[in-house]
Amino acid sequence: MEHYIDAWKHALASELNSLAESKGCAGLIFSDQEIIAERPPKPELGDIGFPLFVYSKKLRMAPRQIALELSERNAAGTFAPSPKDWPGEMVATGPYLNIFLDRASAVRNLLEFAQRVEWGSSDAFNGQKIMVEFSCPNTNKPLHLGHLRNNVLGESLSRIMKAAGAKVKKVNLINDRGVHICKSMLAYLAYGEGHTPADEGLKSDHFVGKYYVLFNKLKEEDPKAEEKAQTLLQKWEAGDPEVMALWKKMNDWAVNGILATYARQRVSFDEFHFEHETYKLGKKEVLDGLERGVFYRGEDGAIWIDLEELGLGKKVLLRKDGTSIYITQDIGTAIMRHETWPFDELVYVVASEQQYHFKVLFEVLKRLGYSWAERLYHLSYGLVNLPSGRMKTREGTVVDADDLIDELSELAAKEIAEKGRADAVGNLDSVSEEIALGALHYFLLQVSPIKDMLYNPEQSLSFTGDTGPYIQYMGARASSIIRKHEAGEGNASLGSISPSLFKGNADWTLARMLLELSTTIEQAAKNKDPSLLAGYAHALSSEFSAWYRDNPVLNNEDPNVSASRLEMVRVVKKSLRIVSELLCVPFLEAM
RNA sequence: GCGUUCGUAGCUCAGCUGGAUAGAGCGACGGACUUCGAAUCCGUAGGCCGCAGGUUCGAGUCCUGCCGGACGCACCA
Numbered sequence: 001m002e003h004y005i006d007a008w009k010h011a012l013a014s015e016l017n018s019l020a021e022s023k024g025c026a027g028l029i030f031s032d033q034e035i036i037a038e039r040p041p042k043p044e045l046g047d048i049g050f051p052l053f054v055y056s057k058k059l060r061m062a063p064r065q066i067a068l069e070l071s072e073r074n075a076a077g078t079f080a081p082s083p084k085d086w087p088g089e090m091v092a093t094g095p096y097l098n099i100f101l102d103r104a105s106a107v108r109n110l111l112e113f114a115q116r117v118e119w120g121s122s123d124a125f126n127g128q129k130i131m132v133e134f135s136c137p138n139t140n141k142p143l144h145l146g147h148l149r150n151n152v153l154g155e156s157l158s159r160i161m162k163a164a165g166a167k168v169k170k171v172n173l174i175n176d177r178g179v180h181i182c183k184s185m186l187a188y189l190a191y192g193e194g195h196t197p198a199d200e201g202l203k204s205d206h207f208v209g210k211y212y213v214l215f216n217k218l219k220e221e222d223p224k225a226e227e228k229a230q231t232l233l234q235k236w237e238a239g240d241p242e243v244m245a246l247w248k249k250m251n252d253w254a255v256n257g258i259l260a261t262y263a264r265q266r267v268s269f270d271e272f273h274f275e276h277e278t279y280k281l282g283k284k285e286v287l288d289g290l291e292r293g294v295f296y297r298g299e300d301g302a303i304w305i306d307l308e309e310l311g312l313g314k315k316v317l318l319r320k321d322g323t324s325i326y327i328t329q330d331i332g333t334a335i336m337r338h339e340t341w342p343f344d345e346l347v348y349v350v351a352s353e354q355q356y357h358f359k360v361l362f363e364v365l366k367r368l369g370y371s372w373a374e375r376l377y378h379l380s381y382g383l384v385n386l387p388s389g390r391m392k393t394r395e396g397t398v399v400d401a402d403d404l405i406d407e408l409s410e411l412a413a414k415e416i417a418e419k420g421r422a423d424a425v426g427n428l429d430s431v432s433e434e435i436a437l438g439a440l441h442y443f444l445l446q447v448s449p450i451k452d453m454l455y456n457p458e459q460s461l462s463f464t465g466d467t468g469p470y471i472q473y474m475g476a477r478a479s480s481i482i483r484k485h486e487a488g489e490g491n492a493s494l495g496s497i498s499p500s501l502f503k504g505n506a507d508w509t510l511a512r513m514l515l516e517l518s519t520t521i522e523q524a525a526k527n528k529d530p531s532l533l534a535g536y537a538h539a540l541s542s543e544f545s546a547w548y549r550d551n552p553v554l555n556n557e558d559p560n561v562s563a564s565r566l567e568m569v570r571v572v573k574k575s576l577r578i579v580s581e582l583l584c585v586p587f588l589e590a591m
Numbered sequence: 592g593c594g595u596u597c598g599u600a601g602c603u604c605a606g607c608u609g610g611a612u613a614g615a616g617c618g619a620c621g622g623a624c625u626u627c628g629a630a631u632c633c634g635u636a637g638g639c640c641g642c643a644g645g646u647u648c649g650a651g652u653c654c655u656g657c658c659g660g661a662c663g664c665a666c667c668a
Contacts, residue, residue, distance in 0.1 A: 036608090036610085038607085038610075038611095039607095040611075041611060041612080041613090041614095042611085042612090045611075049610090049611080051610050051611080051649095053610070053648060053649070054610095056648075057648090063648085093611080094611070095610090095611080095648095096610090096611065136668095138668075175668065178667075178668065179667075179668095180667085180668075275668090300666085302666055311593090311594070312594090313593095313594090313664075316665085316666045317666095318666085319666045320666075321666090323666085325665090325666060325667080325668090326667070326668050329668095351662090352595085352596070352661090352662065352663090353661095353662050353663060354662095354663085354668090355594095355595060355596080355662080355663070356594080356595075356662095356663055356664070357663090357668090359595090380595095380596090382596085382597085382661080382662085383661080383662080415630075416630090418630095419630055421628090421630075424628085446603095446604075446605090447603085447604065447605095448604090448605085450596075450597080451596090451597065451604085452596095452597075452660090452661060452662090453603085453604085454602095454603065454604095456602095456603075456617095459603075459616090459617070462616090462617080462630090463630040463631080464616085464617090464630075464631075464632095465615090465616045465617060466603090466604080466605095466615065466616040466617085467616085469630080470616095470630090470631095473628090473630060473631080474631095476628085476630095477627085477628065477631085480627075480628065481627055481628095484627060485627090489627075490627075523607060526607095527607075531604095531605085532605095532607075534605095535605060535606095535615085538615080538616085539615085542615090545631070545632070546632075546633090548627075549631085549632060549633090552626080552627065553627060554627050555626060555627055556627095590628095591630080
C-alpha cells in the first residue's frame, strides 16, 4: 500500500504546485512529504483520502474549491497525475480529494508481490542494529504472569523490528546476585536438609522459589534472619568458597528452570549477561565522571548527580565505600554493550514502575558524553492483573507462568475433545499447547504496552472474538481449503488466475487489507507497539471469514473463479502465518 | 506533598504524526448448519470520549486546571 500512497502523494504535490502556479502564487511549492494522506472512514469514500484544509491558506482557496478544481483538471485531462504503475481515479468529496484505486491492477500487484520473498517485510530500518533487552529475571523464584507479558513483548517486538529490516540482538540480563538470592540460600540452609529438586519432585526454579518463600518463616523464627542475609551477601562478595558453591548450585537450579519456561514459551535470546559478572561495571565511568566534574562527591562521601533542573532530584551513583548499586551497573552494562556491539538503538523492555530509573540512567549516560545515549529507549509496560484481583506476592496471589500455561493447555485439550476434533488435529498435546500459547500471547499483545491490563484466561481461549485462537482458526480454515484442493476436490486446477475476477466489494476489502500488511508491520516497528499488528491480524481474519462464506472457492462452476480465489486463499494463509509468527501465536494447519 | 501515567459502550479494549457520521470483541436480544470445518457467520440495541476552560478552519487526540485510579519518590533490584 505504501507504493500507492507515496505515488499519489507525489501526484498530488505536483498537481498542487501546478495549481499554485496558475493562481499566480509564485514560489509556492509543496513537497511530497508535507502531503497528508489518510484512510477514508468508509470504503465507499475511496481507498486513499487527502484532506485539503492545510493547503487552503497558502493557496488562498477554500478546501472544497481546491478539491473541485483538481478533480476537474484531472477529468479534463489537463493534468494526468494517475501514477502509471498505481492507477486510480480521483474524486472530490467536499474538502477531501479521494482516490479510488483501479482494483484489477491492484489485485494483480497483490498476487505478484505476495509471491516474493520480501512479502511481509520492509526495509524501513534498513539494517540498523537494534538491541532489545527483556525478561531479566531474578534467580530466586520462577517466572510469573508479569514476566510472560515482558517476554512476549520483547520477543514480538524483536521479530517485528527484524521484519522491518533491522538487525536485532536480543539480550537478557540475569539478576543472579544480591540480598534476595541470599535469602533463598539462607532458608535452604535452614530447612533444605540437602534436598535437590529431584528429591522433592519439583521443577528446579520452583524448588528455589519455595525456599525464598520459606524465608518468611525463617524471619519469624529467627529475628536476626535479615541481618544474616546481609552477612551472607558480604561473604558472597568476598568469594567465600562454601557460599559460592551453594550459590552456584541454587543459581543453576533457578536458571535452568527459567530457561525451560523460555523454551516452552518459545522465546529466545542471542546473548545472556549475568549480573554477577556485570555488577562491578560502571564504577570506573562514575569515577571518571567525578573527575571531569559531571558528578560530585557529597558530604557523606558517596558520588551524586544533581538532576534538580530536570525535576529528577539528586541521585547516588556510587556508594561511599566504592561499591556499586543498581544504576552503577546499568551504566557500565550499557557502555560495555555499545563497545562490543555498536547499536543504533537499545530498547529496554521493563515495567513502567522503573520509568524514573531509566530517565536518570539515560541522562547520566548523556552527560558522560555518549552520543548514543539519545538512542536509548525504555519500552515501558503496565501491570497485568486478573479478574480475581491484583497479584501480590505477600498474599500468594501471584500467577505462576508454568502453572498458567498448564491450565490453558488443559482447557484447550478439553475443548478439542468436546468438539470431537481430537482425531482431526493429530497430536493433541502439542496442538493444545499451541492454542494455549496463541491465546495467552495474543491477549497480552492486544493491549497497548503502556496500559495496565486485565488478563482473562477464559476469554483469551475463546474461539470467537478478538482472540489468538480465532486467528489460528482462520489460518486453519484457509489451510483446510488448500488441503482439499490438493486432495483433488474442486476444479481449480482446470482454471487460470485472473485478477479481474476480484471485482466485488468483499474481494476488494480483503485485497486492500492484504496490501496493507507491510505498512502495518512498519508502523508497529516504528511505534514499538505489537498491538497495532494484533489489530490487523484480527481485522484480516474477520475479513477473510466473511469473504470465504460468500465466495465459494472449490465448489464453483467456473474453474477460473476457483483458481483465482484459491490463489487469494494462499495469499491470506501466507500473510496470516507471517503475522501470527510476529505475534508469537503459533500457526496451525488444523485445530 | 512532588513526579510519571491512565480515564472512550454494562465489561475488556482500538482509534496511526489533530481531519469526514467515534470503532471492535465479550455480554444482551433476534436470526443462519442437505453445500469448502456452526470452534463459524449475520443482524439489533447500547457513547455529554472523566469534568471545565484554552489553542485551531477542525480536538477522543495538543495545552492548562480539577476529579478519579495506577505506579514511582532507597546508598533494593
